[in-house]
Each structure stands twice: as structure tokens, then as C-alpha cells.
Amino acid sequence: MQEHVQLDQKQINKELLNGVLQMPKWWPGATAVVLVIFIVGLCAFGYMLNKGVGVTGLNRPVYWGFFMVNFVFWIGISHAGIMISAILRLTQAEWRRPVTRAAEVLTVFSLMAALMAAPLVHVGRPWRADLWVFPYDFARGVWINIRSPFIWDPSAVMTYLTASTLFVLVALLPDLAIIRDRSKGFTRVAYSVMCLGWRGTPRQWKLQAVAGILLSALVLPVFVSVHSIVSWDFAVQIGPEAWHSTIFAPYFIIGAIHSGVSAVATVMVLMVWLWGWKNYITPDHLDAIGRLLIIVATTWFFFFFLEWVFALYSLEAPELAMRDLQVFQWPWSGLFVLFLLTAFFIPVPMWLFRNLRRSLWAMFISTILVNVGMWLERFLIIIPGTMRRGHMIFDWGSYHPSLIEILMVAMTFAWVILGMLLFSKVFPLIPLFDIKEAMVGRDEIKVGRKTVPASIRE
Amino acid sequence: MSQRSVIGLFTDEDAAADALDTVRSAGFEQSEYEILTGTPYPEGAFGEEEPVHKLYRFPLIGAACGFIVGLLLTAGTQLAFPLVAGGKPLLSIPPMAIIMYEGTMLGAILFTVFGIVFESRLPRLFMGAYDTRITEGYIGLAITTSEDKTGRAEETLKGAGALEVKRGWES
Numbered sequence: 001m002q003e004h005v006q007l008d009q010k011q012i013n014k015e016l017l018n019g020v021l022q023m024p025k026w027w028p029g030a031t032a033v034v035l036v037i038f039i040v041g042l043c044a045f046g047y048m049l050n051k052g053v054g055v056t057g058l059n060r061p062v063y064w065g066f067f068m069v070n071f072v073f074w075i076g077i078s079h080a081g082i083m084i085s086a087i088l089r090l091t092q093a094e095w096r097r098p099v100t101r102a103a104e105v106l107t108v109f110s111l112m113a114a115l116m117a118a119p120l121v122h123v124g125r126p127w128r129a130d131l132w133v134f135p136y137d138f139a140r141g142v143w144i145n146i147r148s149p150f151i152w153d154p155s156a157v158m159t160y161l162t163a164s165t166l167f168v169l170v171a172l173l174p175d176l177a178i179i180r181d182r183s184k185g186f187t188r189v190a191y192s193v194m195c196l197g198w199r200g201t202p203r204q205w206k207l208q209a210v211a212g213i214l215l216s217a218l219v220l221p222v223f224v225s226v227h228s229i230v231s232w233d234f235a236v237q238i239g240p241e242a243w244h245s246t247i248f249a250p251y252f253i254i255g256a257i258h259s260g261v262s263a264v265a266t267v268m269v270l271m272v273w274l275w276g277w278k279n280y281i282t283p284d285h286l287d288a289i290g291r292l293l294i295i296v297a298t299t300w301f302f303f304f305f306l307e308w309v310f311a312l313y314s315l316e317a318p319e320l321a322m323r324d325l326q327v328f329q330w331p332w333s334g335l336f337v338l339f340l341l342t343a344f345f346i347p348v349p350m351w352l353f354r355n356l357r358r359s360l361w362a363m364f365i366s367t368i369l370v371n372v373g374m375w376l377e378r379f380l381i382i383i384p385g386t387m388r389r390g391h392m393i394f395d396w397g398s399y400h401p402s403l404i405e406i407l408m409v410a411m412t413f414a415w416v417i418l419g420m421l422l423f424s425k426v427f428p429l430i431p432l433f434d435i436k437e438a439m440v441g442r443d444e445i446k447v448g449r450k451t452v453p454a455s456i457r458e
Numbered sequence: 459m460s461q462r463s464v465i466g467l468f469t470d471e472d473a474a475a476d477a478l479d480t481v482r483s484a485g486f487e488q489s490e491y492e493i494l495t496g497t498p499y500p501e502g503a504f505g506e507e508e509p510v511h512k513l514y515r516f517p518l519i520g521a522a523c524g525f526i527v528g529l530l531l532t533a534g535t536q537l538a539f540p541l542v543a544g545g546k547p548l549l550s551i552p553p554m555a556i557i558m559y560e561g562t563m564l565g566a567i568l569f570t571v572f573g574i575v576f577e578s579r580l581p582r583l584f585m586g587a588y589d590t591r592i593t594e595g596y597i598g599l600a601i602t603t604s605e606d607k608t609g610r611a612e613e614t615l616k617g618a619g620a621l622e623v624k625r626g627w628e629s
């Protein structure tokens with residue numbers, strides 16, 4: 001990181017708590033807009049509960065529509081937090097510091113949106129979703145069916161949600177103490193309780209450092225398992241034969257990382273624009289995440305290519321039928337081209353240029369495009385997959401999402417944005433103590449005729 | 459016996475480190491004094507003793523507990539209602555492994571978080587002597603000792619060059 005601005009702790013507190021201790025002008029309006037979208041989505045959900053799933057576009061043979069696309073999409077975005085936070089923390093990458101908290105919080109709200117999309121909305125009768133996990137007939141000893149992916153999935157997602165939430169909360173303790181020290185009255189009491197009486201002793205700091213590494217190491221295997229298990233929801237299904245792929249787990253994981261890291265880059269740009277944190281998120285940070293994205297996107301494309309090779313090499317009729325739908329049948333063919341352009345062929349060449357990697361606008365547009373593409377990728381796996389045109393032509397059918405489904409998809413997007421906005425009003429989105437540590441452990445050294453920043457690491 | 463705590467504030471790392479030496483030489487025990495900072499410093503930056511913790515035991519215990527719960531949930535429930543379906547084995551290892559894996563990881567993570575809070579000596583009901591300027595960059599040197607030694611603690615901190623010395627209740 002060559003572009004370093006040395007700031008004192010007082011200034012860091014003032015600048016990074018500007019969203020918590022003051023009310024940004026745009027915040028009430030933005031929150032109100034997403035709240036309205038969320039409430040409209042909830043109304044659509046209520047309408048579906050009242051009328052039944054017939055109000056959606058789901059029908060034989062396509063029983064997995066927008067809701068499942070959305071579920072896989074949000075699970076993918078949720079991989080942002082752990083990719084950025086855990087891996088960069090374990091590798092001691094300095095540029096992680098201003099990014100980790102926002103990435104972790106994005107994970108938590110994305111996971112909630114995923115749960116909203118699948119168990120809550122998709123099942124049609126959410127009040128019975130608990131029967132997947134809890135036994136419903138103790139008297140006759142009828143227990144849950146652990147052989148079903150619908151048990152694996154909630155166990156993995158709930159483990160990941162619990163772990164991610166605790167990860168965020170543990171790292172928040174020192175920052176809550178900072179807010180406690182800057183607030184008065186009831187707010188002070190609330191933050192005093194939340195920070196558990198944090199004082200900043202060497203013991204507490206040591207435990208905080210160890211916790212970051214230990215929790216990162218523990219959450220990483222969970223992160224790998226979650227999207228693997230989501231992919232097995234597809235791969236172990238008897239129905240759509242085209243999903244019987246052994247490469248699905250790594251392919252889904254790398255796809256999740258691609259969309260998740262892109263989402264983090266989008267959030268980084270928004271943090272600069274909305275809160276004005278340009279001293280903390282510099283073009284160097286965008287440059288670093290841009291370089292990372294080139295690697296991630298290329299690896300994802302490699303897996304995408306392999307998935308196609310394996311599918312076509314087998315010459316199995318269901319596989320070929322699905323590929324035919326994806327590539328040659330309108331409107332899927334148009335969406336397929338759009339998917340390829342937005343997920344890979346537009347953003348990756350952009351990231352190859354240093355100037356574009358360091359540009360807020362270029363990074364914002366390219367990372368939004370990636371997530372448009374990655375949403376379409378899941379759509380193109382699920383919809384042509386479930387359409388499975390086989391020998392029985394009476395079983396052929398298509399899918400047209402209803403307005404109710406579109407509103408509920410919008411509800412999940414509104415939920416994640418609303419969650420991030422509410423979080424930013426109560427807690428700092430950039431970890432103050434992490435930034436301060438970087439300032440304490442940083443100095444300037446002279447190398448020849450150039451003075452460059454140097455970081456001290458333990 | 460009730461205890462009182464006293465805190466001295468310093469603006470400079472070197473001054474805080476020198477003050478810690480003065481406090482030590484004034485006869486205060488290691489358990490009586492501690493450095494308070496608003497940011498993590500490298501270990502031993504103030505000449506303080508390295509904190510010892512047993513956090514690494516917590517995830518191991520948690521993982522064992524989680525594994526047992528996962529085993530009971532998978533093997534236990536299937537054996538409790540032994541219904542053979544399609545001639546397939548009652549205890550199917552691949553799905554059992556998934557649930558047991560998630561249980562193990564969840565147990566390890568829950569116990570680790572509990573361990574972090576416990577080993578950090580949190581929650582702390584009585585803040586003792588504290589100053590809000592610590593989270594602004596000041597360095598605090600707090601001495602928590604019996605009431606009869608409070609005066610000596612104050613004198614020591616003042617003598618060590620503290621910018622300000624404050625009192626606070628401990629328990």
C-alpha cells in the first residue's frame with residue numbers, strides 16, 4: 001500500500017463514526033426507499049400465503065424458479081465475508097483492514113436473504129419448514145430424514161450464519177467501547193452493555209488477535225461446505241439428469257467467491273461515495289481487489305469451461321437437451337450471451353487495466369455486471385435444467401415468473417441493503433481498531449531516494 | 459476487603475513504558491496493574507508481561523461435543539426407528555458425515571467464542587478506573603489495589619509523569 005495517509009486516533013474516531021454518531025443526509029431517504037420495497041415484497045409474500053403457490057409462475061416441470069435462483073445467488077454473495085476476512089486475515093494481507101467488517105456483515109445479511117428465499121418463500125408453507133429439521137411425531141419415533149439434502153442444507157447454512165454472526169460480534173467489541181466512550185445517556189448504557197465492559201488491556205487485545213485467526217481458520221471449512229452442500233441439492237437429485245455432475249461443488253464454490261468478492265468491491269465503492277471514507281479505502285485497495293478478481297474470475301471460467309466439456313463429452317441425451325435449451329432456444333440463448341458478457345468477457349478485460357482497477361466508477365460498474373451475470377448463471381442452471389425436455393412431450397413446459405415472484409426477489413435485495421444501512425447506523429462499517437493498529441504499526445523508511453511506507457508485523 | 463483502582467494517563471508509549479517500570483519498582487504486584495490502550499500494540503511494547511491463555515482448548519472441547527451431538531442426531535435417530543428403505547443400509551455414512559461435520563464445526567465455533575469472552579475476562583461489571591480518552595489515543599496505566607495502598611498508587615503514578623491521575627471503584 002503506497003498511498004497511505006497517517007491519521008491520529010481522534011480523527012479516525014471522528015471520520016469512521018460519522019455514520020453512527022451523526023445522521024448522514026442521504027440515510028433516511030435511502031432507508032425509506034428500501035423499506036418500502038421490502039414491505040411491498042412482504043405483502044406479495046402474504047398474498048402468496050393466502051392464495052397458494054399457484055400465484056407464482058412455478059408449474060410442471062419447472063418447480064424451481066426465481067426463489068431457488070435467488071437462494072443460490074445470496075448464498076454465493078455470502079461467501080464474500082469469509083473470502084475477504086478469513087483468507088486475507090490468515091495471510092496477513094494489509095489491505096484487508098478497511099474491508100473486513102463490511103464483507104462479514106454482507107455475509108450475515110446475504111445468508112438471511114438466502115434463508116428468506118428458500119425455506120421461507122420457496123416452500124409455499126413456511127410454517128411446516130421446521131419439520132425438515134425437527135421430528136414431528138415423537139410418539140411413534142418418526143425422526144428427520146438425514147439422508148435428504150434438505151437436512152444437510154439448513155444444517156450447513158445455519159452453522160455458517162451462526163459462525164459469521166459471532167465472527168462479526170467478537171470483532172465488534174473494541175469498536176463498541178469506542179462508541180460507548182463517545183456517547184451519553186441511554187446510548188452509552190446500551191453500548192456499555194454490548195461491549196461487555198471492554199477496557200483494552202493487553203490480554204483483551206491478544207485474545208482479539210488470536211480470535212481473528214482462530215475463528216477464520218474455523219469458519220473457512222464451513223464456508224467450503226456450505227456451497228458444496230448447496231451444489232449437492234442439485235447434484236444428488238434424481239430428477240434433472242443434467243445436474244448429475246461431480247464438478248458441481250468446486251464450480252459452485254468458485255462461482256460464489258466470484259460473485260461475493262465482486263459484491264465486496266461494490267460495497268467498497270459505495271462506502272467511499274456515501275460515507276466519504278476515501279482516506280481509508282484508497283485506489284490501492286480497489287487495485288488489490290481488482291487483481292484478486294482477475295484470478296478468481298479466471299478460475300471460475302476454467303471450472304465453467306470444464307463443466308461444459310464434461311457435459312458434452314458424455315453425449316447423454318438429457319445433458320445435450322439442456323445445453324440446447326441454454327444456447328439455442330430463445331430467450332435462454334439471449335440470456336446465455338448476456339451471462340457470458342457480464343460475468344466474464346466485459347469485467348475481466350476491464351480489470352486488466354490499472355487505471356480502470358483504480359477507478360471507482362469502473363469498479364462499481366464491472367462488479368455490478370459480474371453479479372448480474374452470476375444471477376443469470378444460476379437462472380440458466382435451474383430453469384433449463386428443470387425444463388428437461390425428454391421423450392414425453394406432454395411433460396414439456398416453460399417458466400414465466402409472475403409479478404409476485406419478482407416482488408419477492410426484490411424483497412430479498414431490499415432486505416440486504418436495509419440490513420447494511422441499519423447496521424451502519426448502529427455499528428461502524430470499518431473496524432476502527434484494525435485501522436488504528438495499522439497506523440501504530442506503520443512507519444516510513446527511506447529506500448535510496450524514495451520514502452515508502454513500511455508495516456510492522458508481529 | 460474492597461478494592462479501589464487508580465489510573466494514570468500518558469500520551470506517549472515511552473512514558474507509559476517507563477511508568478510501568480516505576481510502578482513495578484514501587485512494589486506493586488503483576489496482578490495489580492495493567493495497561494489500557496485504544497488500539498492493539500505489539501506484545502511487550504510497554505514492557506508488560508505476556509498474557510497467558512488457554513483459548514486453544516475451547517475449540518477442541520467444542521468440536522468433541524459437536525461431533526457427539528451430530529452422531530446422536532444421525533446414527534441415534536436412525537437406530538431409534540430402524541426402518542430399512544429399499545434395502546439400503548440403515549446407517550448411511552455419507553449423509554451422516556455431512557451432519558456430523560457441521561455439528562463438529564458448530565461446536566468448535568461456539569466454544570471458541572465462549573472461550574474468547576471467558577479468557578478476555580469479560581463481561582466486566584465494574585469498569586474500575588477508566589478514562590474515555592483511552593479510545594482517543596491516550597495510554598492508561600491502571601492500578602487496582604486495596605484501599606490502604608491507593609494513596610501510594612496515586613503518588614507513584616504522579617511521580618512517573620502521568621498527565622492526569624483518576625480514581626474509580628473496582629468492587
